[in-house]
Amino acid sequence: MGGEKSLWPVLAAVSAGGVLGALARYGLATAWPHRSDEFAWATLITNVSGCLLIGVLMVLVTEVYPNQRLLRPFLGVGVLGGFTTFSTYVVDVGHAATAGAVGTAFAYFLATVVGALVAVWIGVTATSRVVALRRTARP
Secondary structure, eight states, X not given: OOSOOOSHHHHHXXXXXXXXXXXXXXXXXXXXXXXXXXXXXXXHHHHHHHHHHHHHHHHIIIIIOTTOTTXXXXXXXXXXXXXXXXXXXXXXXXXXXXXXXXXHHHHHHHHHHHHHHHHHHHHHHHHHHHHHHHHHHOO
């Protein structure tokens, strides 16, 4: 393996971050449970806040810390990948619809999609502006 970098540090970073993200998601879901026919607030907040942080992170790893090899795998793939849970979101929509709460299922479906997309946009836009301001403020 001549000049190639070892993948083991990247795998370790993703694994460690994934554990932390999944524990945070589990804690939020445990603290804020819901019945099948109720709006899944914990999952919505998890996914929307995770998307906001993904937007922030992508600006930081591309514009501020581009040479930090393990930052994106640890925080992006690991922590935020383990924290966000769009598979649970799909299951929650199905459970709500099956339980007869079709309106709740539809509202939750739309709120998550719109909230996640807007959150990523806000994260990228706000962080890009802060980074640009910091660059122009330097002497």
